Amino acid sequence: SQKIEQNSEALNIQEGKTATLTCNYTNYSPAYLQWYRQDPGRGPVFLLLIRENEKEKRKERLKVTFDTTLKQSLFHITASQPADSATYLCALDRGNNNDMRFGAGTRLTVKP
Amino acid sequence: NAGVMQNPRHLVRRRGQEARLRCSPMKGHSHVYWYRQLPEEGLKFMVYLQKENIIDESGMPKERFSAEFPKEGPSILRIQQVVRGDSAAYFCASSAGGNSPLHFGNGTRLTVT
Numbered sequence: 001s002q003k004i005e006q007n008s009e010a011l012n013i014q015e016g017k018t019a020t021l022t023c024n025y026t027n028y029s030p031a032y033l034q035w036y037r038q039d040p041g042r043g044p045v046f047l048l049l050i051r052e053n054e055k056e057k058r059k060e061r062l063k064v065t066f067d068t069t070l071k072q073s074l075f076h077i078t079a080s081q082p083a084d085s086a087t088y089l090c091a092l093d094r095g096n097n098n099d100m101r102f103g104a105g106t107r108l109t110v111k112p
Numbered sequence: 113n114a115g116v117m118q119n120p121r122h123l124v125r126r127r128g129q130e131a132r133l134r135c136s137p138m139k140g141h142s143h144v145y146w147y148r149q150l151p152e153e154g155l156k157f158m159v160y161l162q163k164e165n166i167i168d169e170s171g172m173p174k175e176r177f178s179a180e181f182p183k184e185g186p187s188i189l190r191i192q193q194v195v196r197g198d199s200a201a202y203f204c205a206s207s208a209g210g211n212s213p214l215h216f217g218n219g220t221r222l223t224v225t
Contacts (some may be wrong), residue, residue: 034209043116043203043216044155051211089154091214098143098209099168104154 002027004092004103012109013080021075021106023090030092032065033073038087038105080110114139118204119218122137123222125194133189133220137206144187145205145214146172146179155203162209194224
């Protein structure tokens with residue numbers, strides 16, 4: 001069966017450090033992978049998309065890698081701030097038609 | 113350009129009643145998704161629709177649940193004869209198709225008493 005697993009339910013780090021979140025998948029052949037941020041009581045907000053032929057993508061303090069051999073994506077937030085505290089979700093296309101499935105998310109807390 | 117609008121924001125129903133959740137996609141978006149979320153859990157896929165067509169409903173229970181996205185008007189998720197286990201946050205998202213990102217509404221929180 002298809003699975004999307006995110007490394008841990010919760011991750012606590014100190015302000016200024018780099019947060020690294022993991023997304024592993026099974027029985028998917030995604031052409032791309034997306035990362036979203038969700039704050040309590042709100043809908044998820046799109047952050048980054050990375051395609052299968054892209055090894056790495058950056059946007060300001062965010063960096064995403066995509067390894068189709070390992071079937072894994074890593075999501076990094078450098079110089080983390082308390083405002084980065086949220087739940088981060090990865091999402092994959094189930095059937096190459098934008099039929100998107102989400103992982104359970106990792107709740108990140110950045111402590112001042 | 114207004115985002116995805118969901119209403120109502122909160123909905124309380126008694127067991128056995130019907131719940132109708134509405135979602136207006138972003139302007140120009142023809143793809144709509146419904147997800148369900150329980151507290152401290154991830155988004156569980158329910159149904160994926162494109163104007164007047166259901167693309168994938170594999171996540172939606174076959175009984176009591178239905179969804180539509182008519183040519184005109186919002187997408188509707190309908191839950192008949194609600195039970196306490198239906199209590200959850202229901203999120204709608206829209207996209208322009210292809211590999212474009214999903215834009216989410218802020219959800220409808222359904223409470224069944």
